[in-house]
Amino acid sequence: MARMDDFRYAMPVRRLNKFVQILLALTLLFGLNVFAARHYLRQDVSRHGVYSLSPETLAYLHTLKEQVNVVVTMPDDDSETEAGRQQSLLRRYVEGLLTEYREAARQGGSEMFSVEFVDPYRNPHRADEVARQYHVDQNNLVIFSTVRRQRVVTPSEILDFKDLKPVAFKGEQAFTSALLETSSERTPVLYFTTGHAEMGLGDVTPTRGLSLAAQELRARNLDPRPLDLSHAAVPDDADMVIVADPQGAFLPQEVERLREYVSGREGRLVVLLGAGRQTGLEDFLLRWGIHADDLVVCEVDPNYLDGAGGTLVRTFAEHPITSILRRNGAPVVASGERPVAPGKLAVEPGTRLAVLMASSPTSWADRGWKSENPPIYNPDTDVLGPIPLAVLAQTGTTSTSGISLPGARLLVVGIGDLAANNRITAFGNQAFFFSMVNWMLDREQVIAIAPRPIERYQLSLSRESLARLAWMLCLPALLAVLVGLLAALIRRF
Amino acid sequence: MRHFPTLLRHELRSLFFSSSTYVAAVLFLLLMAGIYYLILVQYSADEFPMPPSEMFFQTFWLPVLFMVPLLTMRSLAEERRMHTLETLLSAPVTTVEVILSKFFAAWIFYCLLWLCTLSFPLIASYGSGGTIAKGELFNGAVYVGGLSYVCLSGLLFIAVGILSSTLTRSQLVAGMLSFGILFILLLGPKLAGAQELGLWADWLHGPLQYLDITQHRDSFVRGILDTRPFFYYLTNSTIVLAIAALVVESKA
Incomplete structure (x- = not known):
């Protein structure tokens, strides 16, 4: 008799055989799933392509x-x-x-x-x-x-x-x-001018420091650096220059270096100006059609005061920089604003001017602020609101086919403390400052991806309807009971 | 597979004439009606970011945990306990045909029960006295996606139930085994994925996502077709049934 015909040997071998088959089946299962997990197709077939990427x-x-x-x-x-x-x-x-x-x-x-x-x-x-x-x-x-x-x-x-x-x-x-x-391979560099008692990148004081803004800029992969224009021109790697509320005047050669950067190299310059200072930049700004007169904007309407000595700027023009503020109805908190108005004539060729924000209609730009305490509106000398507080000047064109040719951009904001440590934590200030930086750097290039509407669902059901539905929804179960009884009857007879 | 249709007809007939089938059906429909009602109460009180039908399918795992064991625990355990399996296998039918007929009978019944839930939005629309349009409750895309997913995933769940039933002579043990395996399948990857796995287990995130049934369901309900769930359920149910056939052969 062959050994495998012996019952004592055949049974364990048969069991081992089955065990090996199950093991092989599990191995095959594992292998197939690993393969499927790595090689697959995925397609959004929803009606509006809600989960399709651009x-x-x-x-x-x-x-x-x-x-x-x-x-x-x-x-x-x-x-x-x-x-x-x-x-x-x-x-x-x-x-x-x-x-x-x-x-x-x-x-x-x-x-x-x-x-x-x-x-x-x-x-x-x-x-x-x-x-x-x-x-x-x-x-x-x-x-x-x-x-x-x-x-x-x-x-x-x-x-x-x-x-x-x-x-x-x-x-x-x-x-x-x-x-x-x-x-991206390169980190954009933002130069902050120094030497005129500007707000400092490393300064942690609440009113004159930019340490928080610098930290936020680095978190957004931007490289803020100080720049001393008295020694050298604006470096070649500059993507933007920011003048943050200077207390002293720029020297003529410094202004010339700024002019060469903006006009000659189609640079991007942001000037934050507080009231009551002669910065030496006034003529330079005038070439671009921007007036930054030595006035102070006064607010009296409680709706535009924040209760802590600051004023609230709530009027914004339609522009990519201000769109987030308009959508959310968020104000910019400021103090000691300076009027920044567009003029009629700009020396720089092809300049287009746009006002981005303004004070309230009840505010005024006070000319006698140095002698008045509290400031009083004088119809002969003062200017009644709304007072423009930020003006954008830019060159460059957009062709009829939609192709945008970049040019110089100069943005003057009459809020010196826009990005100060005690202001940048406010949503409006932060939103304006970083939208401004992104727009000036052309970093809103993927802005064309449309937002997706958020759908919300709610049903209008009264208490009576709900009580009625509680019973009606049991009907399918009741039907199953009846069918079950019918099946039992059929089986019996 | 010549005898498969005959066996399937026989299994379906015995399933439709069995009282335990109707007990399971009534329990299932009452539970789903309760869930649907609670969803209606919530939606009448507040706004939600997803349609009611989508929220309904989020609870699909709950009936699976008790329905599948109820439907499958009898199938082979009872045959073995009554010693009718040997008789059946002595007829000119193969083990695979027996397993497949029991599997498809249970699966068809499972799908039919889920199809009955289509009546809920229609009843709610009718019972609301015209305050709700049918379209608000009956979101066609969600129902097609949700029911397709339920039918597809049902292949694996029923296969697991059949396998559990082949492993023991006791219906109760088969039911409990099936419940345990389904619990691990349904909630295991989700619960494990939510734990702090630590750096040493970072590689587990990928496999856990692949196995996470809630992600499969969400894809279907949202209208995203992905080949992975199809492959996962089809291959796994096939292999589980193959193992069940091997188990039956070894024990016959």
Whole structure:
């Protein structure tokens, strides 16, 4: 008798055979799933393509050259409060969109985009690590980082509100901008002039310091540096020059260097001017058609006063720089504003002027402010509001085919303390300052990605309707009972 | 597979004439009606960022946990306990045909039950006295996506139930085993993904996302077609059924 015909041997071998088959089946299962996880297709077939990414975003994701890590520090708040619902909505949209970013990067053959969601309440240790690693001290952030830089996207950049309710989701615009900023090869350099008692980048004092603004600029992958114009011209690597509330006058050769930078090299210059100072820049500004007279803007309307000695600027013209303030109805907090008005004639050829913001209609520009305490409106000498407070002058054209040819840009803001440490924490000041910087640097290039409308669902059901529905919804179960009884009857007979 | 249609007809007939099937159906429909009603109450009190139908499908895992064991625990465990499996396999049918007929009968019933939930938005629209348009409650895209997902994922869940039923002679043990495996399948990856895995387990994030059933469901409901869930459910259910067939053969 062959050994395998022996029952004692055949049974264990048969069992071993089955066991090996099951093991092989599990191995095959594992292998197939690993393969499927790496090679797949994904298509948005929703009616409005809500989760489809724009071609620009896809192009950037498919050409990533270095690892981009995204950390989202949003708690999964399921509380019944309005804040909890908004939190939940924000996380839902952000999660859905970033998942599409990750999938799009993978489908483009790049494994260089990773997303991590950290719930600060459920994973406090990881949240602490993230806070330390990225130097952030609040939740609800989307942090994009590469080896060299990082960019923090805040909820205000992601959602648009109307009547305190979110109406549009701008996540793709914000995330693609952040992606570009963190993965771009060069960091834009912003020079802040020194030598005229300007606000200092390293100064931490509340009213004359720019340390917070400098910190925020670095967080946005910008490189703020001091610039002494008395020794040398504006460096070649300058992307923008900012004159932050000078207390002393610029020397003629310094003004000439600024002029050469703006007019000769089509540079970008921002001048923040407080009231009551002769800066030596007045004639230079006049060449661009901008009047910055030595007046002080006085506000008396309580709606335009912040109760702490500051005034609130609430009137903004339609412009990419001011659009975020207009949408959110946020004011800019200021003190000691100086009128900055567009003139009729500009010496620089092809100059276009635009007023960006103005004081209230009840305010006035006081000429006798040095002698009046408190200031009084004098109809003969003073100018009645609204008083222009920021004027943009630019050259360059946009062709009929939509192609924009860059030119020089000069923005003069009559709010010296716009970005001071005690002001930059205000939403309006921060929004204006960084929108201004982005626009001046042409960093709103992906602004064409349209926001997605946020849909909200609610049903109008009365208490009586709900009570009636409680019974009506049991009808399918009741029907199942009847069919079951019928089946039992059929079976019996 | 010549005898498969005959076996399937037989299984469906016995399923439709079994009282436990109707107990499961009534329990399922009552639970889903309760969930749907609570959703209506919530939506009448407040605004939500997703349609009611999408929120309804978010709770799909709850009935799966008890429905699938109820539908499948009898299938092979009972045959083995009554010693009818040996008789059945002595007929000119293969183990695969037996397994597949029991599997598809349970799956068809499972899908039919879910199709019954389509009546909820219609009832709610009718019962609201005209204050709600049918379109507000019956979001076609969400229902197509949601039901497609339920049917697709049902393949794996029912296969797991069938496998559990092959492993024991006791219906109760089969049901509990099925419940346990389904619990791990449904909630395991989600719960594990929410934990602090630490640096050493960073590599686990990818596999956990791949296995996370809630992400599959969200994709379907939102109208995103992804080949991975299709592959995951089809291959896994096939292999689980193959293992069930091997188990039956080894124990027959």
